Amino acid sequence: MHWLSKKRYVAGLMLPTILVYILYIIAPIIIAMGYSFTKYSGIGGAKFIGLSNYRRLFADDTFWLSLKNTVIILAVDFLVLLILAFLVALLLNNNLKFNGLSKALIFSPAIIAPIIVGIIWVYILDPEVGILNNLLEAIGLGTLKQKWIGGAHLTPFSVAVIYFWQQLGYIVTIYIAGLKMVPGEVLEAARIDGASAVQKVLYVIIPMMRSTISSVAILVITGVFKIFEIVQQTTNGGPNHLSETLVTYSYATTFKNAEYGYGMSLATVTFIFCLLVVAVYQLAVRERKE
Numbered sequence: 280m281h282w283l284s285k286k287r288y289v290a291g292l293m294l295p296t297i298l299v300y301i302l303y304i305i306a307p308i309i310i311a312m313g314y315s316f317t318k319y320s321g322i323g324g325a326k327f328i329g330l331s332n333y334r335r336l337f338a339d340d341t342f343w344l345s346l347k348n349t350v351i352i353l354a355v356d357f358l359v360l361l362i363l364a365f366l367v368a369l370l371l372n373n374n375l376k377f378n379g380l381s382k383a384l385i386f387s388p389a390i391i392a393p394i395i396v397g398i399i400w401v402y403i404l405d406p407e408v409g410i411l412n413n414l415l416e417a418i419g420l421g422t423l424k425q426k427w428i429g430g431a432h433l434t435p436f437s438v439a440v441i442y443f444w445q446q447l448g449y450i451v452t453i454y455i456a457g458l459k460m461v462p463g464e465v466l467e468a469a470r471i472d473g474a475s476a477v478q479k480v481l482y483v484i485i486p487m488m489r490s491t492i493s494s495v496a497i498l499v500i501t502g503v504f505k506i507f508e509i510v511q512q513t514t515n516g517g518p519n520h521l522s523e524t525l526v527t528y529s530y531a532t533t534f535k536n537a538e539y540g541y542g543m544s545l546a547t548v549t550f551i552f553c554l555l556v557v558a559v560y561q562l563a564v565r566e567r568k569e
Contacts, residue, residue: 311546315333315546315547317332320539321537325540332540332543332544336544341520344523345520345524345525345527346552348522349435349526351439352442353503355439355440355443359443364450365454367454368451386449386451388444388446388447389447391445393507393509396441396445397509398512401512405427406424409427428513429518429522434514438506438513442502442503450495454491457488458484460488460491461484466479466483466484469483489564493564497557497560501557504526506524510522516531525545525549525552526549529545529546
């Protein structure tokens with residue numbers, strides 16, 4: 280009976296959170312999926328059209344372009360954030376001079392609103408008035424000037440750099456917390472056994488931080504699929520949708536073109552694609568553990 284009452288107590292504590300989760304997470308997803316099978320302008324009733332939106336989507340060149348841009352950003356940030364942030368965390372985990380100040384400076388971009396981040400980087404990367412191109416011109420390297428944002432090729436890489444700059448401190452903080460969980464006795468035993476610094480990282484620290492690294496990887500994957508303000512502020516998806524990502528294209532279709540049904544099909548495909556990427560990563564990590 281005591282076990283039963285304890286179980287009811289725990290369920291009672293969890294119930295409000297579960298209800299909020301269902302109301303604000305699960306229900307909107309189901310509603311969006313439902314609208315993806317309709318033609319709806321936001322006014323009047325929605326007309327059921329079956330899979331027409333999805334057939335249109337897979338024949339839409341802009342969808343494939345936005346998917347390509349999203350994949351580029353994901354590939355760049357996944358590799359760079361996971362690796363470089365880990366190296367920075369290893370460095371900051373030591374008692375270096377100005378360690379506290381360095382942590383504060385690295386973390387500071389993470390507390391800036393994404394829309395402000397976009398404004399800052401527009402002043403840096405804008406092809407005409409941006410600091411970077413003007414600096415290259417001033418030092419005699421005008422031939423290296425590029426259309427960093429708003430062009431046909433470099434925009435997704437620039438967005439990846441901006442997102443990396445914004446998220447580096449946040450990811451480093453998570454890594455540092457993981458490093459603090461590694462027992463000092465284990466590291467000391469490895470040192471006594473003659474392990475070098477690189478060997479300690481590869482064979483002691485990384486295996487003991489697998490759960491932390493996995494959490495960071497999932498945060499990066501889901502974070503990239505939510506990039507919106509940076510693209511909106513730097514390029515607004517242009518010119519001619521060349522710099523759209525899946526999220527910005529879904530937003531433009533839904534709220535600018537008033538094609539709610541088609542926009543929800545884009546959102547649904549984005550959601551499913553994100554889940555698939557996370558599932559593939561989890562499967563790959565599980566196989567490596569086994």
